[in-house]
Amino acid sequence: xxxxxxxxxxxxxxxxxxxxxxxxxxxxxxxxxxxxxxxxxxxxxxxxxxxxxxxxxxxxxxxxxxxxxxxxxxxxxxxxxxxxxxxxxxxxxxxxxxxxxxxxxxxxxxxxxxxxxxxxxxxxxxxxxxxxxxxxxxxxxxxxxxxxxxxxxxxxxxxxxxxxxxxxxxxxxxxxxxxxxxxxxxxxxxxxxxxxxxxxxxxxxxxxxxxxxxxxxxxxxxxxxxxxxxxxxxxxxxxxxxxxxxxxxxxxxxxxxxxxxxxxxxxxxxxxxxxxxxxxxxxxxxxxxxxxxxxxxxxxx
Amino acid sequence: xxxxxxxxxxxxxxxxxxxxxxxxxxxxxxxxxxxxxxxxxxxxxxxxxxxxxxxxxxxxxxxxxxxxxxxxxxxxxxxxxxxxxxxxxxxxxxxxxxxxxxxxxxxxxxxxxxxxxxxxxxxxxxxxxxxxxxxxxxxxxxxxxxxxxxxxxxxxxxxxxxxxxxxxxxxxxxxxxxxxxxxxxxxxxxxxxxxxxxxxxxxxxxxxxxxxxxxxxxxxxxxxxxxxxxxxxxxxxxxxxxxxxxxxxxxxxxxxxxxxxxxxxxxxxxxxxxxxxxxxxxxxxxxxxxxxxxxxxxxxxxxxxxxxxxxxxxxxxx
Amino acid sequence: xxxxxxxxxxxxxxxxxxxxxxxxxxxxxxxxxxxxxxxxxxxxxxxxxxxxxxxxxxxxxxxxxxxxxxxxxxxxxxxxxxxxxxxxxxxxxxxxxxxxxxxxxxxxxxxxxxxxxxxxxxxxxxxxxxxxxxxxxxxxxxxxxxxxxxxxxxxxxxxxxxxxxxxxxxxxxxxxxxxxxxxxxxxxxxxxxxxxxxxxxxxxxxxxxxxxxxxxxxxxxxxxxxxxxxxxxxxxxxxxxxxxxxxxxxxxxxxxxxxxxxx
Numbered sequence: 001x002x003x004x005x006x007x008x009x010x011x012x013x014x015x016x017x018x019x020x021x022x023x024x025x026x027x028x029x030x031x032x033x034x035x036x037x038x039x040x041x042x043x044x045x046x047x048x049x050x051x052x053x054x055x056x057x058x059x060x061x062x063x064x065x066x067x068x069x070x071x072x073x074x075x076x077x078x079x080x081x082x083x084x085x086x087x088x089x090x091x092x093x094x095x096x097x098x099x100x101x102x103x104x105x106x107x108x109x110x111x112x113x114x115x116x117x118x119x120x121x122x123x124x125x126x127x128x129x130x131x132x133x134x135x136x137x138x139x140x141x142x143x144x145x146x147x148x149x150x151x152x153x154x155x156x157x158x159x160x161x162x163x164x165x166x167x168x169x170x171x172x173x174x175x176x177x178x179x180x181x182x183x184x185x186x187x188x189x190x191x192x193x194x195x196x197x198x199x200x201x202x203x204x205x206x207x208x209x210x211x212x213x214x215x216x217x218x219x220x221x222x223x224x225x226x227x228x229x230x231x232x233x234x235x236x237x238x239x240x241x242x243x244x245x246x247x248x249x250x251x252x253x254x255x256x257x258x259x260x261x262x263x264x265x266x267x268x269x270x271x272x273x274x275x276x277x278x279x280x281x282x283x284x285x286x287x288x289x290x291x292x293x294x295x296x297x298x299x300x301x
Numbered sequence: 302x303x304x305x306x307x308x309x310x311x312x313x314x315x316x317x318x319x320x321x322x323x324x325x326x327x328x329x330x331x332x333x334x335x336x337x338x339x340x341x342x343x344x345x346x347x348x349x350x351x352x353x354x355x356x357x358x359x360x361x362x363x364x365x366x367x368x369x370x371x372x373x374x375x376x377x378x379x380x381x382x383x384x385x386x387x388x389x390x391x392x393x394x395x396x397x398x399x400x401x402x403x404x405x406x407x408x409x410x411x412x413x414x415x416x417x418x419x420x421x422x423x424x425x426x427x428x429x430x431x432x433x434x435x436x437x438x439x440x441x442x443x444x445x446x447x448x449x450x451x452x453x454x455x456x457x458x459x460x461x462x463x464x465x466x467x468x469x470x471x472x473x474x475x476x477x478x479x480x481x482x483x484x485x486x487x488x489x490x491x492x493x494x495x496x497x498x499x500x501x502x503x504x505x506x507x508x509x510x511x512x513x514x515x516x517x518x519x520x521x522x523x524x525x526x527x528x529x530x531x532x533x534x535x536x537x538x539x540x541x542x543x544x545x546x547x548x549x550x551x552x553x554x555x556x557x558x559x560x561x562x563x564x565x566x567x568x569x570x571x572x573x574x575x576x577x578x579x580x581x582x583x584x585x586x587x588x589x590x591x592x593x594x595x596x597x598x599x600x601x602x603x604x605x606x607x608x609x610x611x612x613x614x615x616x617x618x619x
Numbered sequence: 620x621x622x623x624x625x626x627x628x629x630x631x632x633x634x635x636x637x638x639x640x641x642x643x644x645x646x647x648x649x650x651x652x653x654x655x656x657x658x659x660x661x662x663x664x665x666x667x668x669x670x671x672x673x674x675x676x677x678x679x680x681x682x683x684x685x686x687x688x689x690x691x692x693x694x695x696x697x698x699x700x701x702x703x704x705x706x707x708x709x710x711x712x713x714x715x716x717x718x719x720x721x722x723x724x725x726x727x728x729x730x731x732x733x734x735x736x737x738x739x740x741x742x743x744x745x746x747x748x749x750x751x752x753x754x755x756x757x758x759x760x761x762x763x764x765x766x767x768x769x770x771x772x773x774x775x776x777x778x779x780x781x782x783x784x785x786x787x788x789x790x791x792x793x794x795x796x797x798x799x800x801x802x803x804x805x806x807x808x809x810x811x812x813x814x815x816x817x818x819x820x821x822x823x824x825x826x827x828x829x830x831x832x833x834x835x836x837x838x839x840x841x842x843x844x845x846x847x848x849x850x851x852x853x854x855x856x857x858x859x860x861x862x863x864x865x866x867x868x869x870x871x872x873x874x875x876x877x878x879x880x881x882x
Contacts, residue, residue: 035427095599101427102361103602106555109548110598113591121584233438233544240431275442278435285432286420310738478736485735485742486749489722493711500709503671505697505726505789514732 002143007262013150013219015258016157020212021235022242022250023164024205030181030245031194031201034101037108038088040232041115042081042206046213047130047223048123049077054131070134074156077214078207085206086199094195119225127222134218153215160211161251164204168247173200181245230274234261237281243294252292309480316473324466335465339533341573342468343526346475348553348569349562350522353479355551356560358515359495361430364417364437365523365550368410370542371440372524373531374450376406377459380532399462403471403528410524411517413440418516422509425498437547444539455538456531463533471529475522480562482518491515495560556597558604567606623685624648624825625701625793630669630679639665641849642679647793647827652819654840655829656860658869661846663829664706667795671703672696683793698726702791704782706798706829712771716762716781719770721753723788753788760784760814776807780814787818793825794818800832808832812839837861845869 021043028036053073092111096104139146168174179187180197188194216231217223238257242249257277264273284292327335351365379387379402391397417436421429445453482488493501494511502508531537553572557565575593579586597605625647632640640662647653655663668674670681672693681688683699691699711719728749734742757763760780765773770781779799786794796815800808816839819826830836836843837857845853845860847869853860860866 029427035430092595092599096602099602102555102559103598106552107595107598109552110591110594113587114595117587117591121588236431237435240428244427271446272442275439278439282420282432282435285424285428289424289428481736481738482732485730486721486725486728486746487730487732487735489714489718490725492714492718493722496711496713497709499673499693500705500711501722502693503697503703503705503709504723504785505694505702506722507692507694518732 005144007266008259009144009146009150011259011262012255013153013258014262015255016154017212017216017219017254018231018235018238018257019251019254020157020160020208020215021231022238022254023161023247024209025236025239026242026244026247026250027177027201027205029239031177031184031198032093032104034104034108035236036205037105038111038115039205039209040228040235041112041119042085042088042228043209043213043216043232043235044119044223044225044228045084045115046077046081046210047217047227048119048213048225049080049210050074050133050214050217051128051130051223053077054133058131067134070152073133074211074214078210081210081213082203082207085202085209089199089202094198116225116228123225125224127224130217130221130223132218133214147219149218153219156211156215160208164208164247167204173197177201233274234277237277241281241284241291243291246291246293246295249291249293309477309484313473313477317470320466320469320473323469324464327465336533337574337577339463339465339468339529340577341570342465342472343529343533344550344553344569344573345472345566346468346522346526346529347550348557348565349472349475349479350519350526351550352554352557352560352562352565353482353491354515354519355554356557356565357479357483357495358491358512360422360512360515361426362433362516362519363430363544363547363551364433364435364440365519366542366544366546367417367437367440368414368520368523369527369530369546370444370537370539371413371520371527372403372406372410373527373537373542374406374444374456375409375524376402376528377456377531377537378450379405380460380462381456381458395460395462399467399532403467403525406528407521407524410527411521413524414516414520415513417520418513422512422516434544434547437542437544441539441543444542451538453539455536455541457536459531459535459537461532461535463529468529468533471522471525475525476562476566478518478522492560552594556601556605558606561604561606564604564606568604571605623682624651625670625827626680626682627666627670628680628682630666630676630681632665632669632674633677639849640669640676640846643846643849643851645844645851645854647825649792649825650819650823652815652826652839652841653828654836654843655827655846656831656833656836656843657846659831662849663846664797665849666846667703667797667829670696670795671701697789697791700790700792701795702786702789702793703795704779704786704797704799706801708778708782710770710778710782710785713769715767716770716773717753717757717766719781719785720756720788721749723785724749724752726789756784756788775802779803779811783814783818787822791824793827796826796828796830798829798831800830800835808835811835815839 021039024039025036028034028039050073053076057069057073088111092107093104096107134149134152137148139148168177176187176192176197177200179190179192180194184194213228234257235254238253239250240253241256242251242253260277260280261273264270264276269276347365347369351362354360354362380399384398388398391401417433421432421436424432444450450456483491490501490506490511493504493506494508498508527542549572553568554565556572557568576590579589582589627643627645630640630643631638643666655666657663665674669676670688672688672691672695675689683701686699688696688699711722714722728745730742730745754763754766757766762777762781762784765777770778773781783796783799799815800811803811812835815826815828818824828836828840840857843855843857843860844851845863845866852865852869853863855863
């Protein structure tokens with residue numbers, strides 16, 4: 001029983017991080033219909049921004065270790081990532097708006113390679129120990145071991161998901177986002193500035209990825225420029241699993257994947273973890289080609 | 302009446318003859334140049350075979366490196382670990398044993414292609430891309446967990462059987478195969494499937510079968526390329542056949558102009574040589590490579606080499 | 620040519636809660652030129668999609684030449700002798716006009732992967748034969764002069780015509796034309812009517828025509844089936860259908876409170 005609860009908690013905190021990253025994939029796919037391969041590297045940047053901010057804070061004698069400090073670092077990281085995301089879209093993707101998806105996809109791969117290799121040059125290749133930006137303690141509840149960081153991860157993720165939900169469902173710009181995602185041409189015909197919406201979407205998605213990066217680094221306390229690859233791929237799987245383009249789908253897919261991974265980790269199949277994630281994805285796509293919560297687009301004949 | 306069709310076969314023979322002569326002179330060549338040249342040849346095989354799937358048939362596959370891995374491991378095991386059992390069948394002659402190992406590697410890769418193709422071909426566009434990517438990664442993970450072939454460390458001490466003759470001979474055969482397949486009434490069906498699957502089906506084309514043929518033939522040659530690669534590098538490990546390797550091949554196909562025979566060959570040559578030339582920039586190599594890639598996509602998204610005859614870019618699944 | 624033609628027996632299809640086609644029965648006789656009409660959203664194209672295997676009926680049977688079509692894939696149905704065109708033209712845009720037609724001869728092709736690679740004498744013989752057949756067909760329909768153009772670069776009217784020619788290349792016994800007159804001016808429509816009659820005359824095949832334009836349908840069809848809200852409301856010769864009160868009210872006197880139809 002304790003064992004199971006432990007797994008649930010581990011799965012939840014892992015899944016929450018995947019969900020945050022997956023949302024960015026799915027949001028961008030919603031408005032632009034392409035897979036933003038550079039997303040996982042924005043996630044990496046989020047972790048590095050937090051790392052350097054935390055060090056700077058320490059040097060300038062800011063109070064470290066408090067929750068307020070942690071939240072400040074998190075917000076800074078998210079802002080930086082949002083800016084990076086918007087700049088990437090502006091410079092690399094916008095000029096290709098009328099080109100085939102494939103062209104944009106390859107460009108995204110180029111951007112991803114640039115961030116990874118540029119990161120290796122700037123940050124160095126070696127892993128860096130990530131500092132405790134939130135007060136860290138371990139709670140022991142009758143054999144159930146919970147790291148306070150896991151609770152922070154869950155709390156932050158829930159707060160961000162609620163904020164996102166509110167923005168998308170209840171604000172003007174959120175409505176515009178949904179309109180662009182539903183039909184970009186029609187949206188621009190009714191006077192929606194699609195470019196502005198796309199920028200906004202990239203900003204939000206990248207901010208979420210940045211937050212995901214910080215939270216991930218807190219739980220796996222070392223960071224390096226290629227750290228985005230594996231969680232990025234997982235989050236991408238999560239997005240497709242849930243139905244790419246669907247926000248609840250991305251959250252669900254992320255959680256599901258988090259559980260599966262922690263479930264597999266303890267067993268002798270742990271080395272097959274990545275393969276199992278993909279196998280589940282493939283299995284689900286074969287029965288529900290549009291993912292769990294995705295709309296099935298029937299081609300009109 | 303010697304038609305242009307027969308000329309293509311003559312051209313294939315001539316290429317093979319030239320390669321044979323080059324091989325006999327290769328002792329005088331610098332070994333570095335020789336290995337780069339073979340790298341070029343292997344990439345031509347990979348890019349041309351993926352071009353059949355991605356470019357001509359319009360099925361976006363991101364798992365080509367997986368098929369390459371299957372061929373590489375199969376051939377390496379045959380010439381290494383299983384050689385004592387096998388070799389006598391060929392009188393211990395490398396020039397018989399090696400091609401046999403390559404072909405078996407190709408066949409096993411083709412089987413993997415059929416295995417991947419069968420379920421995935423119901424999917425389209427991005428979904429197909431992610432599923433093929435997934436299969437590629439699964440293949441990698443399986444090799445990582447097979448102690449028999451060295452697990453994550455991979456296989457070492459693979460004999461260096463690859464030479465100009467095998468590499469460029471195979472490259473010529475690959476290019477010929479893809480070309481000949483496309484240039485027939487039957488082969489126009491691949492292009493029809495890429496253009497409009499529903500219409501193709503309505504005209505009586507078994508679209509699933511076409512896609513399957515593209516996957517199996519593509520995987521077969523990727524497998525052979527893998528075998529050549531293994532016997533050029535003398536060592537292989539699973540992470541060498543990851544997603545990034547697949548992407549590298551996709552980039553060649555796209556820069557070559559998706560569904561152009563010559564363009565894709567030129568792109569394979571250019572990118573291989575470029576990567577080599579960038580080596581002297583050390584740490585900056587990949588940064589320069591990625592910047593170039595972005596700039597090329599921004600300025601020449603239709604591919605680097607444009608021919609006046611087929612200006613029509615292949616329609617993509619949006 | 621088989622004797623029984625195409626039969627629809629009580630065919631129904633539902634998409635979720637929506638019944639797009641309900642209990643439709645109809646028979647298209649060999650060699651007949653039939654029309655399928657009805658207001659927007661009556662389910663005409665859906666009937667085509669049911670016949671050609673794009674959708675499977677929820678209930679009912681479709682047979683062709685006495686054999687059931689249930690469970691066959693679209694390409695298998697084409698090989699049984701049913702060919703179609705599409706409401707929104709679906710040519711192989713990047714292929715040449717010549718290749719569009721050549722590919723459609725595929726059904727009757729013996730070659731495959733290995734002959735394409737070996738390119739022996741029989742391969743070349745077949746290619747020559749096919750090129751000749753394609754050329755003849757293009758010639759008959761005056762498309763020979765644009766044979767090397769990519770299909771998507773043709774003017775609209777030529778694209779419509781090419782789509783019909785491509786369907787003919789599959790050598791069908793029944794040809795389904797989905798709104799071939801859409802987007803044409805009156806002069807082009809007259810040309811089209813001649814063309815359809817010419818095809819029926821020359822190739823002795825049955826044609827089922829979905830059409831909006833009453834003039835076209837009334838002008839050439841021998842028998843007309845009328846759909847409204849997915850149900851068949853009438854069948855008969857043009858003059859019978861014209862006088863049928865149900866048809867008149869479907870086209871002219873729709874009740875103001877009638878439910879909006881799905882698009």
